[in-house]
Each structure stands twice: as C-alpha cells, then as structure tokens.
Amino acid sequence: MSSKHPLLDNMINAGLLSQEPAQTHQSSNNVSPWYIKILLAVSGWLGAVFFLGFIFLLMNDLFDEPFTAGLFGVSLVIAAYFIIRVVHNDFFEHLGLATSLAGQALVVFSLIDNADNAVNWLFIGIFHVVLAVIMPNFVHRVFSAIFSALSFDIACTVIGAPYIVSSVALILLVMFSINEFKSVKIFERVNGIIYGLVMYWLLMHCVTPFNVELVELLSRRSEPLFELPVVVIQGSFITAIMFSMVKLLKQSQLSLRSQPVAAIIGITFVFTVLTINATGISAALIVILLGFSRSNRVMVGLGIIALIIYCCVYYYNMEETLLYKSGVLLVITMLMLVCRLLLVKFWPQVKEQ
Amino acid sequence: MDSHRNELISLIQNEKITPELLDEAVSRAKLLPNSQRWFAFLNQLSLWVGCISLGLSMMFFIAYNWMEFGKFAKFALVEVSLVLSVAGYLLVKKDTMLRLGLITLASILVGVLLALFGQTYQTGADPWQLFLVWACLITPWAITARLPVLWLMIIGLLNVSFALYCDVNTNPLSIMFNTSIDILWGLFSLNLISLVAWHVARQKITWLERDWPIRIITLITACFVTLLAIVAAVEDNVLSNAALPVWLLCLGGGYWIYRRKTIDLFMLAVGCLSSILVIVTLCGNLLFRNDGEFGAFLLLAMLVIGLGASAAWWLNAVQKEVEHEQ
Numbered sequence: 001m002s003s004k005h006p007l008l009d010n011m012i013n014a015g016l017l018s019q020e021p022a023q024t025h026q027s028s029n030n031v032s033p034w035y036i037k038i039l040l041a042v043s044g045w046l047g048a049v050f051f052l053g054f055i056f057l058l059m060n061d062l063f064d065e066p067f068t069a070g071l072f073g074v075s076l077v078i079a080a081y082f083i084i085r086v087v088h089n090d091f092f093e094h095l096g097l098a099t100s101l102a103g104q105a106l107v108v109f110s111l112i113d114n115a116d117n118a119v120n121w122l123f124i125g126i127f128h129v130v131l132a133v134i135m136p137n138f139v140h141r142v143f144s145a146i147f148s149a150l151s152f153d154i155a156c157t158v159i160g161a162p163y164i165v166s167s168v169a170l171i172l173l174v175m176f177s178i179n180e181f182k183s184v185k186i187f188e189r190v191n192g193i194i195y196g197l198v199m200y201w202l203l204m205h206c207v208t209p210f211n212v213e214l215v216e217l218l219s220r221r222s223e224p225l226f227e228l229p230v231v232v233i234q235g236s237f238i239t240a241i242m243f244s245m246v247k248l249l250k251q252s253q254l255s256l257r258s259q260p261v262a263a264i265i266g267i268t269f270v271f272t273v274l275t276i277n278a279t280g281i282s283a284a285l286i287v288i289l290l291g292f293s294r295s296n297r298v299m300v301g302l303g304i305i306a307l308i309i310y311c312c313v314y315y316y317n318m319e320e321t322l323l324y325k326s327g328v329l330l331v332i333t334m335l336m337l338v339c340r341l342l343l344v345k346f347w348p349q350v351k352e353q
Numbered sequence: 354m355d356s357h358r359n360e361l362i363s364l365i366q367n368e369k370i371t372p373e374l375l376d377e378a379v380s381r382a383k384l385l386p387n388s389q390r391w392f393a394f395l396n397q398l399s400l401w402v403g404c405i406s407l408g409l410s411m412m413f414f415i416a417y418n419w420m421e422f423g424k425f426a427k428f429a430l431v432e433v434s435l436v437l438s439v440a441g442y443l444l445v446k447k448d449t450m451l452r453l454g455l456i457t458l459a460s461i462l463v464g465v466l467l468a469l470f471g472q473t474y475q476t477g478a479d480p481w482q483l484f485l486v487w488a489c490l491i492t493p494w495a496i497t498a499r500l501p502v503l504w505l506m507i508i509g510l511l512n513v514s515f516a517l518y519c520d521v522n523t524n525p526l527s528i529m530f531n532t533s534i535d536i537l538w539g540l541f542s543l544n545l546i547s548l549v550a551w552h553v554a555r556q557k558i559t560w561l562e563r564d565w566p567i568r569i570i571t572l573i574t575a576c577f578v579t580l581l582a583i584v585a586a587v588e589d590n591v592l593s594n595a596a597l598p599v600w601l602l603c604l605g606g607g608y609w610i611y612r613r614k615t616i617d618l619f620m621l622a623v624g625c626l627s628s629i630l631v632i633v634t635l636c637g638n639l640l641f642r643n644d645g646e647f648g649a650f651l652l653l654a655m656l657v658i659g660l661g662a663s664a665a666w667w668l669n670a671v672q673k674e675v676e677h678e679q
Contacts, residue, residue, distance in 0.1 A: 007357035008364065010381050016374055035622040036668050043629055043661025047654045054650035090662035090669075098658055181379045184372045187365055252391060285402070292394050295356035295384050311409060315416075322417035329410035336403030340396060347392045 034298045040094065041139045047098030052105055066110040073106025077131070084137050097140055104131070104147070118158040125151035138192045145196020146203075153204065154214070160224030163233045166204045167240035170286070173197040174244045177294055178251050198287055198302055205283035206306040208313045234276050241272045244286050248293045260346045267339050274331050277320060280310030281332065357382040397450055404454040407434075408461030415469045424473050431469055435462040442498075456498045460491040460506060481517035484510045501566040508547045508570065515539055537584070541577035545603075548574050552610075568619055571607075578603050579627040586634040589642075600631060616675055618668060625664035633657055 011017045032040075055062075055072075062069050080100030083092050107127060111120045128148030132141050153165040173194060180190050245268045254261050272282050284307035291299030314325060361382040364370050370378050386394065411431060438459040445452045464487045470476070471483060488510035495503035519536040548570045555561040578600050585596035604624055611620040636656055640649035 005360060007360040007378070007382050008369075011374075011378060014377075014381070016377060017369065032665070032669060033618060033622075033672070035619050036665055036672075039622050039626050039629075039668070040661060040665055042626060043657050043664075046629075046633070047657040047661065050650045050654035050657060054647075054654060057647050057650060090666045091659060094658040094662045094665075098654060181361075181365075181375060181384070184365055184368075184370060184375055187362075191362075251385060252388075254388060254391070285398075288398065292386065295358045295386065297358075311405075315413065322413045323419060326410045326413035326417060329406045329413060333403050333407040333410060336399040336406065340399040340403065343392060343396055343399065347388070 037139060040097070041142070044094055044097035044139060045101060045143075047094060048101030048105070051098050051102040055102060055106070063109070069106050070110030073103040073108075073110060076100065076103030076106065079103075081135060084135065084140070093137060097137060100131070100135065100140060101143065104128070118155040121151050121155035121158060125149075125155060132193055132196065133189060136188075138188070141189065141192025142196040142199070145193045146200045149197060149200040150214075153200075158224065160226045161228045161233075163204070164228070164236055166201060167236040169197050169201055170240040170283075171243055173201060174247050174290060177290055177296075178247060180294070195298075198299060201283060202287060202302060202306040206280040206310040206313070208280065208310075208317060237276070237279060237282075238269070238272050241282055241286055242269060244290065248289060251293055260343070263339075263342050263346060267335060267342075271332070271335050274335070275328055278310075278314060278325070278328050280314065281307070284310060356384050356386075358384060400450055400454045401457075404458040405461070408458050408465070411462060411465050412468070415465050415472070418472060427469055427473075431462060431466045435459055435466060438462060453498060453500050456494055456500065457502060457506075460494060460503055463487055463490050464510075479517065479521055481514045481521070484514035484517065488514065499560045501561060501563060504551075504561075505566055505569060508544070511543060511547075512540060512573075515543055537577060537581050541574065541581060544570060544574040544577060564617075564619075571620055572623060575603075575623045575627050579630055582631045583634045586631065586638050589638065591635070597631075600627075604628065612671070616671060618672055618675075621671065622664075622668055625668065629657065629660045629664065632660060 008017065059072070062072060077100050080096040080103060083099065084096035087093075104127075108124055111124055125148045128144045128151060132144035132148055135141060135144060149165060149169050153162075156162060156165050176190050176194050176197070180187060180194065242265070245265060249256060249261050249264065275281050284303045286303075287306065288300050288303035291297070291301075291303055315322075317325070320328075361370075361378055361384070364378065365375075411434060415427065415431065438455045442452055442455040442459060445455065464483075467483050467487055467490075471478060488507045491503065492507060495507055516536060519539060548567070551561065551567050551570060555567065578596075581596040582600035585591050585594040588594075591597050604627070607620060607624045611617040611624075633653060633656060637649070637653055640652060
C-alpha cells in the first residue's frame with residue numbers, strides 16, 4: 001500500500017527528519033488548495049469594493065483633493081499591513097486584504113489624475129512592487145504583482161513602448177520559477193509573485209480585448225514621446241520566449257548539446273516567429289511548459305485555460321483575415337506534427353504511450 | 354506529474370524543512386521531470402495542439418468563404434480530411450494517444466462539414482440546428498472513443514444550441530402554458546441533467562472517474578443557479594420565483610453528496626462562493642432599499658469579509674479532517 005506522505009516518509013527513512021509519526025508533521029498543515037485561495041481573493045476584492053464605497057460616502061470631500069485621498073490610502077495600506085502581520089486569523093486576514101485593496105485604489109486615484117504622466121504610473125508600479133515584497137499574505141502578493149506589472153506596462157505604453165514590460169515580466173517569471181525553492185525564507189514571497197506574473201502575462205497576450213481596451217483607455221489622452229518600431233517589440237517577445245526555453249532546458253536533465261535540445265530550440269524559434277501575430281498561442285504554451293517543468297499543475301491549468309480562451313478570441317480578432325488565421329493554425333499543425341515525429345525519432349528509448 | 358510538489362510546499366510552510374535540508378528535499382520531491390516524463394508530456398502536447406489547431410484551421414478556412422476556392426474543392430478538402438481522420442482512428446493501435454487525437458479532430462471536422470453544407474446550399478436552417486445536429490452526429494464516436502473531452506464537447510454544443518434556440522424561438526410548450534422560455538432556467542436544467550447523468554454513469558464506468566470533467570460541469574451548473582438566485586434577489590422577486598428554493602436545494606444536495614457521502618473540497622468551495630454571492634446580494638438589496646447607503650456599504654463589507662473568513666475556516670477544517678483520516 002502506498003504512503004499518504006511519500007516525501008515525508010522518504011526523508012524520515014533517510015534520517016533527514018526526526019522519527020515523529022507522519023501525522024505530527026502534517027497536523028499543523030496550513031496550506032490551502034488553490035480554489036480556497038480563489039475564494040479568499042474574490043471575497044477580499046468584493047469586500048474592498050464595499051469598503052471603498054463606504055469611505056467614498058463617509059468622506060466625500062476627501063476625493064476632491066487627490067493628495068489627501070492618497071495620504072488616506074497609504075494610511076489604510078499601513079493599517080492593513082499591521083492587521084495581516086499581527087493578527088493571525090482568517091477574519092482579520094480578509095479584513096486586512098480588503099482594507100489594503102481599498103487603500104491602493106485611493107492611492108491610484110490620487111496619482112492618475114494626470115493619467116498621461118508615465119512617471120505617475122511608474123510610481124504606482126513601484127508602490128505595488130513594495131507591497132508585493134512586504135505584505136505577508138499570498139493573495140495580496142498575487143494582486144500586487146498583477147497591479148505592478150500592469151502599472152509599468154501602462155507607463156511604457158504612455159511613452160510609446162507597449163508590450164515591452166510583458167517580455168520583461170516573462171523573463172522575471174521564469175527566473176523566479178526556477179529559483180522558487182532556493183531559500184525557505186523567500187519561498188512565500190516568490191510563490192505569490194509567480195502567480196501574479198503568470199496571470200498578468202496571460203491577460204496581456206491571451207485575453208486580447210482586455211489588453212487592447214486597457215491600452216486604448218490609458219494612452220488615448222496623450223501623444224507618445226516616441227514610437228518604438230514593431231520589429232523591436234516583436235523582437236523582445238521572441239527573445240523572452242527563447243530565453244525562457246533555454247532556461248527550462250538547462251533545468252531539465254537533458255544535455256544542452258544533444259540533438260533533441262537543438263531540435264527543441266530550433267522549433268521554438270520557428271514557431272514563435274511564424275506565430276508572431278498570434279502571440280497568445282506561444283504565450284500560453286510557454287506557461288504550460290514552465291508549469292510542467294516545475295510540476296506545477298495550477299500553472300499548467302492556467303496555461304490550458306488561456307489557450308482555449310485565446311482560440312475563441314482569435315476567431316473574432318479583426319486585425320487579420322480568417323484566411324490568414326487559418327494559415328497560421330495550419331503552420332502550427334505542421335510544426336507540431338514535425339515536432340512529434342522528431343520526438344519519436346530522437347527519443348527512441350521510450351516507447352509511445 | 355508524479356512529483357510531491359504539494360507535500361514539499363506543505364513541509365516548507367510548516368517549517369519542517371530547514372534551509373540546509375531544502376536542496377535535498379527538492380531533489381527527493383522529484384520536482385524536475387526526467388527525460389521520460391518530458392518525452393511523454395511533449396508527445397501529448399504536440400499531438401493535441403496539432404490535432405486541435407488542424408480542426409480550427411479548417412473551421413477558419415471555411416468561415417472565410419474564399420470564392421476563388423470552388424465549392425467542390427472545399428467539400429473535397431473537408432470530407433477527405435474527415436474520412437482520413439476516421440480511417441486513422443480505426444487503423445491506429447488501440448489505447449494510443451494518437452487514436453484519441455484523431456477522433457477529436459474528426460469530431461471538430463463534422464461541425465466544419467455541417468457549416469460548409471449550410472453555407473453552400475443556404476438551407477435556411479437556424480444556427481441552433483447546426484449545433485444540435487453536430488452534437489447528435491458525434492455522440493456515437495463519444496460512446497466508442499471513451500473520451501471525457503468529447504462528452505464535454507457534446508454538452509458544450511448542446512448549451513450553445515439551446516442558447517441560440519432561445520434567441521429565435523418561444524417556449525415549445527407555449528400552446529399549453531403560454532409562457533416565454535427562460536434561457537437561464539433552460540441552461541441550468543440542461544447542465545444539471547448532465548451533472549446528474551455524469552454522476553450516475555461514473556459509478557459504473559471507469560473512464561468517467563476522473564474529477565476534472567465533473568468539476569467543470571458542476572462549476573457551470575453552479576454559475577447558472579447562482580445567477581438565477583441573484584437575478585431573483587435583484588429584481589425583488591424572491592417570494593414569487595422558484596430560483597431561491599432551487600438554489601437552496603442545490604446547495605443542500607451538494608452538501609449531502611460532497612460532505613456527507615464523500616468529501617470533495619473543490620465542490621464545497623464552489624458552494625461557499627455561491628452562498629457568499631447570493632447572501633450578499635440579498636442583504637444588499639434589503640439594505641439599499643431602505644436608503645441606508647452610508648452604513649450599508651460598511652455592513653456589506655463586514656458581511657463579505659466575515660462570510661469569506663468563515664468559509665475558508667470551515668474548508669480548512671474539512672481539509673484537516675480528511676488528512677487526519679488518511
């Protein structure tokens with residue numbers, strides 16, 4: 001009969017952990033599954049909306065003066081930090097999350113008065129980065145990581161360099177993912193940031209209407225300082241994907257000089273270049289591969305859901321004709337089938353499932 | 354993924370693993386897939402992405418309605434692809450992933466063929482008929498292929514067909530009852546029937562035992578019944594509408610099945626989220642009706658936080674109970 005705690009038993013048998021019964025080690029388990037975390041996130045967000053409504057009605061005059069609103073927002077965030085840090089209780093963690101989200105909304109409101117000012121968005125981004133690092137709550141870190149990446153993205157879009165941040169975010173995501181278990185102390189922090197970056201990356205590339213509307217909404221009030229050539233934007237995307245792939249292959253137990261690895265790198269490059277006008281496909285696939293390389297089922301699931309959403313969104317994408325899109329999908333089919341053929345040929349030691 | 358990632362995270366968060374032991378623990382948790390696992394995964398990924406993108410490519414091509422490409426050529430293209438994929442399914446060795454990929458591709462191509470037929474001959478049929486016929490035609494393949502994805506596809510097609518039907522038709526029983534058809538009630542009933550059927554079938558059929566398909570159907574059913582209850586609450590229609598009693602029945606049924614008979618934390622979490630949304634809507638409707646906006650927001654914020662915290666506490670307690678029993 002297989003053990004319920006194989007890793008724990010393995011470590012006890014190897015003398016790495018004390019000989020306590022497995023249940024003693026597991027009894028203080030405080031790790032919630034992902035769907036409980038989603039429940040917490042939804043109720044935290046909903047609580048923040050109502051809390052913000054309360055503050056708005058209570059201190060209506062506060063919103064006339066952005067500086068006061070910002071100051072009050074910062075005070076709320078500081079109060080939330082102490083609520084979460086000091087009181088270890090589900091109710092107060094929720095209260096802290098809702099208070100902090102309401103405070104962040106006030107800070108953003110106070111700074112976006114001049115929405116075409118990239119510096120303000122930069123400040124908002126830095127503010128959220130600080131929160132992602134210091135706030136001792138997983139759901140809060142996920143929110144802060146998404147908001148910080150979005151703020152930096154808007155800042156770059158306003159100055160005329162859209163999508164560059166998303167490429168940097170992918171590189172950061174991969175670096176954080178492959179180093180997530182480097183230290184016990186930083187694991188908690190890094191884990192929340194990883195999921196935040198995954199969600200931001202998928203939102204930007206796979207949920208196209210969200211991305212387009214966001215960019216239009218926030219950049220229409222200003223003329224960009226310059227216009228980054230499309231080739232540079234596409235080049236940054238390809239570079240980020242290739243960087244991620246090489247890092248993943250380095251992590252795997254395959255030799256970088258082996259034929260399969262060379263074939264994988266070559267196919268990835270060709271695939272990314274040929275689907276450059278349908279970035280959602282490469283974006284979702286790289287998340288699926290990253291998730292698999294870290295045995296992270298939730299990340300794989302997010303990638304699959306994003307890929308399905310993108311297939312639906314892609315049909316209605318007005319930038320290309322259906323004939324062109326059909327051609328892109330045909331190219332993907334051919335590449336995938338070639339990839340499978342090469343896999344079977346170069347990996348002869350394993351029989352087909 | 355036969356790694357022990359979750360157990361490793363649990364041990365780290367419970368401070369059972371010291372910094373010196375971390376590398377050893379990560380290595381023993383088999384976090385990084387070996388060559389064999391990579392091969393199996395890439396093999397599956399390339400096959401599924403290839404098959405589904407081929408089906409979609411054909412669908413987009415037909416939807417483009419390229420006039421230079423004659424109608425016979427279009428029919429030949431789709432029909433030859435369909436025949437080849439079905440022939441491939443019949444010829445390929447049993448229990449291989451390729452076989453399942455081919456039947457999925459064939460199922461998509463049936464829809465493409467129906468769309469092409471409608472486009473070419475202008476049959477005058479409504480779109481809902483296309484989706485219904487599509488679902489019916491691939492049902493025998495779903496039975497023989499024993500593939501949950503195909504059954505989910507059929508349920509999805511039936512949902513789309515019903516939604517499109519409601520767009521252009523009244524209640525088929527309108528002669529008797531003289532009522533208009535309610536799309537939300539219809540979709541809820543359809544998914545509830547699918548859910549019950551899947552539950553009953555999985556008791557006897559081993560290939561339906563996996564959790565993720567039934568979780569998807571439960572999530573969709575829960576969305577519709579929650580939406581019905583919320584709409585009833587918002588429209589101040591709680592007493593004269595069956596939505597709230599039906600929602601309560603679903604909640605009770607779910608509790609009995611997933612807490613008393615078996616334990617499924619995912620299903621319980623869905624129930625908790627649905628409860629929070631409906632209770633908050635009901636209370637919000639009550640509070641805002643009395644012009645109490647000022648305090649209402651604070652009360653609702655506290656209510657949401659309290660309900661969310663209670664739900665998390667209860668779910669964590671159930672999780673610990675399960676772990677203790679193991």
